[in-house]
Amino acid sequence: KAVGASEPASYTWQTGDGDANGVVVAYSGVDAAYPIATVNDDRSDSRQISVPSFDVPVADTTLVMFATIEGPQGNRITPPDGFTERAERAVHPTIQVADAPLPSRGPTGGSVARADHAASNIGVVLALRPVGSPAPGGYRLAAADGGVFTFGDAGFFGPTGNLRLN
Numbered sequence: 001k002a003v004g005a006s007e008p009a010s011y012t013w014q015t016g017d018g019d020a021n022g023v024v025v026a027y028s029g030v031d032a033a034y035p036i037a038t039v040n041d042d043r044s045d046s047r048q049i050s051v052p053s054f055d056v057p058v059a060d061t062t063l064v065m066f067a068t069i070e071g072p073q074g075n076r077i078t079p080p081d082g083f084t085e086r087a088e089r090a091v092h093p094t095i096q097v098a099d100a101p102l103p104s105r106g107p108t109g110g111s112v113a114r115a116d117h118a119a120s121n122i123g124v125v126l127a128l129r130p131v132g133s134p135a136p137g138g139y140r141l142a143a144a145d146g147g148v149f150t151f152g153d154a155g156f157f158g159p160t161g162n163l164r165l166n
Contacts, residue, residue: 021095023095032131038057040125041123051110051123057105059102059105059133060130062099063099063108065111067113068093068095069119072117077090077116079113083100
C-alpha cells in the first residue's frame with residue numbers, strides 16, 4: 001500500500017487465527033503509482049528459503065525479501081548474502097523482511113535465506129520501482145486454460161494453475 005497524507009495515526013488488524021504473525025515496513029523513494037517493478041516467489045520444505053533469479057526492468061531498485069517458515073518456536077532466519085534484515089518475528093511461524101539494493105536492471109541472482117530448522121516455507125522477493133523511473137509498459141494475456149503470458153515489462157506473478165477462468 002502506498003501511504004498518503006490522509007493516513008490515520010494507527011491501524012488495527014484482527015484475525016481469528018492465534019498463530020497469525022506480521023510486520024510492517026516502510027520504504028521511501030518508491031514510485032507511488034507503480035511501486036512494484038516485478039516479483040518472484042518459491043516454496044520448499046527445507047532450511048533454505050529460496051527465490052530463483054528474475055529480471056528487473058528498471059535500474060536502482062530495492063529488492064525486498066519476505067520469508068516465512070513454520071516452527072519450531074524461535075526458528076530464526078538468516079537473510080540472503082547482501083541483504084540487510086529489517087524485521088524478524090521468531091514466533092510460530094517465523095517471518096522476516098530483508099532488503100538489498102539492485103543498482104542495474106537485469107537478473108537479480110538467486111536469493112537464499114536460511115532458517116535454523118527445516119520446515120515448510122515461502123520466500124517472495126519484490127523489486128520496488130524507484131521514483132522517476134519509466135512507467136511500466138507491456139501487458140498480460142490470460143488464456144482460457146489458465147496460462148498467463150506477459151509482454152514488455154509487465155510483471156509475471158505466477159500461473160493460475162488449475163483455476164478455471166470464466
